[in-house]
Amino acid sequence: MLEIMINEEVIEIEYAAPSTMLLSYLRDQLGLTGSKEGCASGDCGACTVIMIDLHAHSGLRFSQINACITPLNALHAKHIVTVEHLNKNGALHPVQQLVVDKHGSQCGFCTPGIIMSLYALSKRQGNTDKPEDFLAGNLCRCTGYGPLIDAAKEIAGVQYYDPTLADEAAVTAWLSSCNAQTTHNYLKPTNRKQLAEARRAMPKASFIAGGTDLALEITQQLSDIEQIIDISQVDDLLSITELDHGWRIGAAVPLNQVHTFMREHFPSTDELISRLGSLTIRNRATLGGSLGHASPIGDIAPLLISLNGEIEVDDGETKRRHAPHEYITGYRQTLLEKQQWISGVYIPRLGKNQRHAIYKVSKRFEDDIATVVMAFNFRFDTQSRIESCSIAGGGIAAKSTRLSELEAHMLGKPFTQALVREVKALAALHIHPLSDVRGSANYRVSLVQNLIQRFYFECNNIPTRLSDHA
Amino acid sequence: MRRLTQINHLDAQPSDIEFSVVGKSHKHESADKQVSGKALFVDDYPTPSNCLHAAVIVSNIAKGKIESTDFTQVESSSGVIKLITVDDIPGLNDIGPIFKGDPLLSDGTIKYHQQPIALVLARSHRQAWQAASKAKLTYQSETPNLSFEQAQQQPHLLPKNQFGASVDLDSLIESAVVVKGELEVGGQEHFYLEGQISLAQTTEDGGIFIRCSSQHPTEVQTLVAEVLDISFNKVTVDMRRMGGGFGGKESQAAQWACLASLGAHLTKGSVKLRLPRKIDMSATGKRHPFFNSYHIGANKHGVIEKAHIEVNGLCGHSADLSGAIVDRAMFHSDNAYSLGDASIVGNRLRTDTVSHTAFRGFGGPQGMITIERAIQDLSIKTGQDAYSLRLKNLYREGRSTTPYGMEVDQCDMLLEVMQNLEKSSDYTNRRAEIKQWNNSNLVLKKGLALSPVKFGIAFTATHLNQAGALVHVYTDGSVQVSHGGTEMGQGLHTKVAQIVAQTFGIPLDLVHVSSTRTDKVPNTSPTAASSGTDLNGMAAHNAAIAIKNRLLEFAKEHYNLDAEPIIVNGRFETKDQPVDWTHLVQQAYLKRISLSSSGFYKTPKIWFDIDKSVGRPFFYFSIGASCSEVTVDTLTGEMQVDRVDILHDVGNSLNPAIDIGQIEGAFIQGMGWVTNEELVWNKDGVLLSNSPMNYKIPSIGDYPKQMNITLMDKANPEHSIYRSKAVGEPPFMHAISLWCAIYDAVASISQHREIPNLQVPATGENILQACLAQFDAIGYTRDEAEVDNETIG
Numbered sequence A: 001m002l003e004i005m006i007n008e009e010v011i012e013i014e015y016a017a018p019s020t021m022l023l024s025y026l027r028d029q030l031g032l033t034g035s036k037e038g039c040a041s042g043d044c045g046a047c048t049v050i051m052i053d054l055h056a057h058s059g060l061r062f063s064q065i066n067a068c069i070t071p072l073n074a075l076h077a078k079h080i081v082t083v084e085h086l087n088k089n090g091a092l093h094p095v096q097q098l099v100v101d102k103h104g105s106q107c108g109f110c111t112p113g114i115i116m117s118l119y120a121l122s123k124r125q126g127n128t129d130k131p132e133d134f135l136a137g138n139l140c141r142c143t144g145y146g147p148l149i150d151a152a153k154e155i156a157g158v159q160y161y162d163p164t165l166a167d168e169a170a171v172t173a174w175l176s177s178c179n180a181q182t183t184h185n186y187l188k189p190t191n192r193k194q195l196a197e198a199r200r201a202m203p204k205a206s207f208i209a210g211g212t213d214l215a216l217e218i219t220q221q222l223s224d225i226e227q228i229i230d231i232s233q234v235d236d237l238l239s240i241t242e243l244d245h246g247w248r249i250g251a252a253v254p255l256n257q258v259h260t261f262m263r264e265h266f267p268s269t270d271e272l273i274s275r276l277g278s279l280t281i282r283n284r285a286t287l288g289g290s291l292g293h294a295s296p297i298g299d300i301a302p303l304l305i306s307l308n309g310e311i312e313v314d315d316g317e318t319k320r321r322h323a324p325h326e327y328i329t330g331y332r333q334t335l336l337e338k339q340q341w342i343s344g345v346y347i348p349r350l351g352k353n354q355r356h357a358i359y360k361v362s363k364r365f366e367d368d369i370a371t372v373v374m375a376f377n378f379r380f381d382t383q384s385r386i387e388s389c390s391i392a393g394g395g396i397a398a399k400s401t402r403l404s405e406l407e408a409h410m411l412g413k414p415f416t417q418a419l420v421r422e423v424k425a426l427a428a429l430h431i432h433p434l435s436d437v438r439g440s441a442n443y444r445v446s447l448v449q450n451l452i453q454r455f456y457f458e459c460n461n462i463p464t465r466l467s468d469h470a
Numbered sequence B: 001m002r003r004l005t006q007i008n009h010l011d012a013q014p015s016d017i018e019f020s021v022v023g024k025s026h027k028h029e030s031a032d033k034q035v036s037g038k039a040l041f042v043d044d045y046p047t048p049s050n051c052l053h054a055a056v057i058v059s060n061i062a063k064g065k066i067e068s069t070d071f072t073q074v075e076s077s078s079g080v081i082k083l084i085t086v087d088d089i090p091g092l093n094d095i096g097p098i099f100k101g102d103p104l105l106s107d108g109t110i111k112y113h114q115q116p117i118a119l120v121l122a123r124s125h126r127q128a129w130q131a132a133s134k135a136k137l138t139y140q141s142e143t144p145n146l147s148f149e150q151a152q153q154q155p156h157l158l159p160k161n162q163f164g165a166s167v168d169l170d171s172l173i174e175s176a177v178v179v180k181g182e183l184e185v186g187g188q189e190h191f192y193l194e195g196q197i198s199l200a201q202t203t204e205d206g207g208i209f210i211r212c213s214s215q216h217p218t219e220v221q222t223l224v225a226e227v228l229d230i231s232f233n234k235v236t237v238d239m240r241r242m243g244g245g246f247g248g249k250e251s252q253a254a255q256w257a258c259l260a261s262l263g264a265h266l267t268k269g270s271v272k273l274r275l276p277r278k279i280d281m282s283a284t285g286k287r288h289p290f291f292n293s294y295h296i297g298a299n300k301h302g303v304i305e306k307a308h309i310e311v312n313g314l315c316g317h318s319a320d321l322s323g324a325i326v327d328r329a330m331f332h333s334d335n336a337y338s339l340g341d342a343s344i345v346g347n348r349l350r351t352d353t354v355s356h357t358a359f360r361g362f363g364g365p366q367g368m369i370t371i372e373r374a375i376q377d378l379s380i381k382t383g384q385d386a387y388s389l390r391l392k393n394l395y396r397e398g399r400s401t402t403p404y405g406m407e408v409d410q411c412d413m414l415l416e417v418m419q420n421l422e423k424s425s426d427y428t429n430r431r432a433e434i435k436q437w438n439n440s441n442l443v444l445k446k447g448l449a450l451s452p453v454k455f456g457i458a459f460t461a462t463h464l465n466q467a468g469a470l471v472h473v474y475t476d477g478s479v480q481v482s483h484g485g486t487e488m489g490q491g492l493h494t495k496v497a498q499i500v501a502q503t504f505g506i507p508l509d510l511v512h513v514s515s516t517r518t519d520k521v522p523n524t525s526p527t528a529a530s531s532g533t534d535l536n537g538m539a540a541h542n543a544a545i546a547i548k549n550r551l552l553e554f555a556k557e558h559y560n561l562d563a564e565p566i567i568v569n570g571r572f573e574t575k576d577q578p579v580d581w582t583h584l585v586q587q588a589y590l591k592r593i594s595l596s597s598s599g600f601y602k603t604p605k606i607w608f609d610i611d612k613s614v615g616r617p618f619f620y621f622s623i624g625a626s627c628s629e630v631t632v633d634t635l636t637g638e639m640q641v642d643r644v645d646i647l648h649d650v651g652n653s654l655n656p657a658i659d660i661g662q663i664e665g666a667f668i669q670g671m672g673w674v675t676n677e678e679l680v681w682n683k684d685g686v687l688l689s690n691s692p693m694n695y696k697i698p699s700i701g702d703y704p705k706q707m708n709i710t711l712m713d714k715a716n717p718e719h720s721i722y723r724s725k726a727v728g729e730p731p732f733m734h735a736i737s738l739w740c741a742i743y744d745a746v747a748s749i750s751q752h753r754e755i756p757n758l759q760v761p762a763t764g765e766n767i768l769q770a771c772l773a774q775f776d777a778i779g780y781t782r783d784e785a786e787v788d789n790e791t792i793g
C-alpha cells in the first residue's frame, strides 16, 4: 500500500509496478494532463511538479522534480502539487499571472513545467542570488527565456500569498502521520539492518536513490524493472557529519543539500555542482547514485578523486573504505559486491597551502554531460614546490582516472610554465580518449593540456574564466 | 553565472496610425490556459474508448534492402493487437509532398536509418514501443553516402539552377581584392517541445477524423485520403495548437498522421501515434546542412564588384521541400548587399539520411551566413572594419537590383537600421574598448559584429500565396473566426483576432478564433514562410469587411443615417442615441441580413520566371540589424555572449509583445544553430546526437548577459495587413552577427591578419581548433606568458 497526496486528495494505491513513473500516473490514470512529456529523460522539464515533504528543521520543504523519471513508489508519504492545483479556485496564482503579464508563453508546451519551477522559487525563503537557476532544467524552444528570466527575478525573495496551500497545518499533519510503506517488489528500508534484510530478500533487485539514472532504463530502454530497493530513506545514508579530519556525507543525501554543504567548505566545487544536471535533477540525484553507475563521464568521481576522498561501502555488518580511483575498476564497473551498497563518502579538509580546482567543459554550459572534467589538488611546500598533488580526469578514458604519471612528474618541482609545458607533452602520451558525439579525441587531449594551463594561470591570478570576467 | 540588465520586452512602440485593437500588446489568446495546464495538446484530449496506441518498427541500417523479417515476437508481445506492413496499405504508399519519393512504410528498400518498416498497434503506448523493439530483421546493407564529397559523386536529387549570368572566374582574379572560401553549414534539429503526434478516429462514413500537430492540415488531409484510397471530403483534420513547429511539422507531420489513420482505418477504431523523443529526433528531417563556396572580387576600397556563390544543400534521401529550400538559400546569398556582377548556383544533393525539411528561415540562414562569412574574410584582406565594409556594400541607389532581378525598394531603410543600431549599441566605442581588452588579455578574447538581415516575404512557389477564412457573427454579437493558418505559439490566432476586432470596430473579447479545420476552410497553404498573419490575417479581414459592409449598409437605412456609421469599440452614433454592436447584429438578423462570410486573399505583385530565373518572388523584404559581443576562452573554446542589440522592422507592429517575443525566441534559436547545436552522424549513417542528452539546445544560462530588442517603427510601404510586416523567420538570422563576433574574437589572436577557419556551428571544439591555428600562424606559445611565480602556494 502506497499513500500519496496529489493536490488536494490523498490517494491510496494498492499496487503500482516499480516501473510506473509519476508522469504517466498523473496523465493516464488521474487525467491530470497539465504536466507534459517532452523527453521522458529528465532533460526538458515539461513534466516538472512539486514534491513537498517534511524537513526536520525547516518544516514543509518544496522541491521541484521531474515527474517523468520519478517512480510512483518513491513518493509514499509525499505531497505532490501539479500545475492544475495552482489555480484551483479559478483565479490565476500570482506566479501564473506574472508569466502571462510577461508574455512568457508562446506554444505553451513547456509552460506548466516552467510555472512549477517558478512556484518552487516563490517558496524559497529569503533571497536567492541566482533565481534563474530554478529554470535551468526547463527547456523552452519558443521564448528565448528573456521573459522567464524577468519573471524569475521578480519572484525571487518576494512573499506571495499562496492560495494553493491554504492549510499548511493539515498537510504537515498528514505528512507526519503516514504509515510505513508496504509495497512488495519495491522495498523502502529505513536503517542498515532493514536494508541488509531487503538485500537478502531480493538479491536481484536494483537499488534506487534519486532514480535520475536508473529511471532512464525504464523510460528510454523500456525495460520493466521488476524489483527495486529504495535506499533514499535509510538513516545511515542521510546525514552529513563532521569528523576530526573532514566530513562524512551520506550516500543518499540529495545533491542540492550536498551543494549547500560543499559551497561552504569546498568553494572550489561550487561551479561544478551547480552545473551537474539542473536544480530539478539535483533535488533527487545523490552521490551514491553517481558512484553506483560509475559512468566515465560523471562529475562526482573526478571530484572525489581530486579531494582525496574515500567511498564507504557497507553490507549491514562491515563498512569498508576505498579510494575512488581504485573502487571504480572499469567502464561502469566497481568493486561493489552484490550484498553491498555505498553508504557514504569521506572528504578530508583542505590544508592552508593547498589549492584545489575542478573544471568541466561541456557543449552547453549548464545541464550537460562533460566532454572533459579535470580536477587538480596541489599542496605546496614553503619553497613553493609541489609537495603533493592529485590530478583527476573524467571523459578521457573508460573510467574516471587519476593521472599518476603526470603527478609523479610534478612532485617536488616548482610549478612553472616550463613544468606545465612538460606535463602537457606528457599528457598527450598518456591519455587515449575516444571520439564521440561530444567531441573528438584530439579535442579532449587539447582540453586536458589546456586545463592544466588554466590551473597554472589561475594559480598566478591570470584571468581565464568567462564566468567571472567583468 | 550571467547577470542581466534591463530589457525592454513590453515597450509598445507607437504606430503611425492610431488603432484601438491592433498595435497593442494583447496577451497570447491561450496564455491563461497555458499557464494553468488547461491548454489541450493532442496527447491531452481524452482518448476514445478502446483507443489503440501505435509504434513504428524502424530500420537499423541506413541503406540497403530488407532481407528477412520476423515479427513473431512482436505479435506475441503483451498487449499487441495488430501488426501492419506496407502490403496492408489500401492506397498510395508514397507521401511525398511535392515530388514523389517518401514511402510511408518501407517497401523493402531502406533509404535512411530509423526508416519506418511496420506499424504495431497495442493497448498502451509503452506496450506498443516495447513490442516494436522485438522485431527481428536482417538486411543487405550498403555503405551510405553522407558527406558532401560523397554526395557530389551521385546524381543530384533535383536539377541545379542559377541566378545571374555566369561570372567569369578569370576576370574575378583581376579584382583588387579577392576572397575565396568554403563554409560548412550544419543542420539543426527542430526540438519542438511537443513531439510528433496524431490521433485518428474512423467515422461512420468510413472516413477519418484526425487531431494532429501539423503546420499543414490540408496536406495531412489529402495524404491520408490518398493512403487510404478514399475521397478528400471524408477526411477532416482538426488542429487546435502545436507545442512548437518551426518547420518540422510542415511536411513531416503527415507521415505520423497517415500511419495513425492507417491503423484506425484497418481496425475500424481509433489509434494514437506519439513518437518518443529519440525516435522523433532520428526519424524526422532537420534543417539542411549546406556546403557552400564563395568567390568574391572587390575594388581596393572593399566595394564588391563581382561574386560567384555556390550553395549545396544536403537534402537527405528525398526531395521533400528541398527544391524551394535551396532556392531560398540562393535568394539570400546576397543578404543586404549589392554583389555587382553575380552568379549564384544552387545544387540539391542526395544523402542517405532522413529527408531534410523546412526549419525557420527555410534555407535563408544557410545562404545568408555564407556572404557574411565572406564579408568577414574581406575585412581581414582589406584591413577595414567589417561594419564599414557592410555599410559600403548595402543595396543603395544605383545598386539596388538583386541577382534575381528584384528591386530592393527600401534601401534607405537598410542604411537607417544599420546606422541607428550603430548608435544605440555604441558600436564605435565598444570596438575601441575591445581592442584594448584583447591586447591586455592572454586567454580571454572578445569579438564584436554588427550585421544586417534582409529577408524576402512570400512563398517562392507563387501558388501557395493564397489563404481563406470564415467569419461568423452570432446574435449575441460574438464573432467566431476560422482561418487556414495554424497556431504553434507564434501568436497567429491572437493577431487574427485583433485584426477582425479592429476591422469590425469591436472589443477584442468578442472575437474567438477556433481550431484550424479542413472542413471550415479548405485547400489551405502551410503555415510557413513567416506568412501566417500576412495571408490569413488578410483573408479574415476580407471576410469581416464583407459582413461589415452589409451591416453598415443596413444600419444606414435602418437608423436613417446620412452616411454609413463608423463603429468604434462596439458602438456607433445615430441621430438619437448610440447603438451598440449586439443590437445592430440582432436587428440585421431580423431583417435577414447574412452574418457570415468567407474571405479570400492572394498576395499581389509577385511573379517569378523559372526559366529566366528573374522576377519578383517576394512581396516585400523584412529588414533588421543586430550587434553581438562575445568573449571566447582561447584555452577551451568556450564562449559567452556578453551583449546583443537588435533593431528589427515589423512594419506597424500588430502586437509589439508578440513581435518582440518572436524576435527574441528566433535569436536564441539561431544562437543554438551557430554555436552548440551540432548534428553528428557516424559513418554508418546513425544519428548520434539523437536525444536531449547529447544534442543541446540553448538553456536559460545561455541567455546573453545583456539583450536589447527594439522595433523599428515604420509602416510597411506595401499594402499588407494594417501595414505590418511578417516576423516569424527573419530575426532567426540575427544570430549570424553572433557567429561573426566569434569569428572576430578568434581573428583578434592574429591581430586580424589570418582568416580563422570557423564553421557553423562554431562549437567549443571548432573554436578551439580555430584559436590553435591562429596561435600557430603567429608562432605564439604559452611559454612566452610572463607570470610571477611568487604568488603560488
Ligand SMILES: Cc1cc2nc3c(=O)[nH]c(=O)nc-3n(C[C@H](O)[C@H](O)[C@H](O)COP(=O)(O)OP(=O)(O)OC[C@H]3O[C@@H](n4cnc5c(N)ncnc54)[C@H](O)[C@@H]3O)c2cc1C
Binding pocket: A041, A042, A043, A206, A207, A208, A209, A210, A211, A212, A213, A214, A215, A231, A251, A252, A275, A276, A277, A278, A281, A284, A285, A286, A287, A288, A289, A290, A291, A292, A293, A297, A298, A299, A300, A340, A341, A342, A343, A367, A368, A369, A370
Ligand atoms: C537530465 C540529467 C542530467 C544529468 N546531468 C549530470 C551531470 O551533469 N553530471 C553527472 O555526473 N551526472 C549527471 N546525470 C546523471 C545522474 O543524475 C547523476 O549521476 C546522479 O548523481 C545519480 O544519482 P541518483 O541518486 O539519481 O541515482 P540512481 O538512478 O538512483 O542510481 C544510479 C545507479 O546507482 C545505483 N545506486 C544508487 N544508489 C546506490 C547506493 N547507495 N549504493 C549502491 N548503488 C547505488 C543504482 O542501482 C543505479 O544503478 C544527469 C542525469 C539526468 C537525468
Ligand code: FES
Binding pocket: A036, A037, A038, A039, A040, A041, A042, A043, A044, A045, A046, A047, A048, A066, A067, A068, A069
Ligand atoms: S518530460 Fe522532459 S524532463 Fe520530464
Ligand code: FES
Binding pocket: A104, A105, A106, A107, A108, A109, A110, A111, A139, A140, A141, A142, A143, B193, B243, B244, B489
Ligand atoms: S513556449 Fe514553446 S517551448 Fe516554451
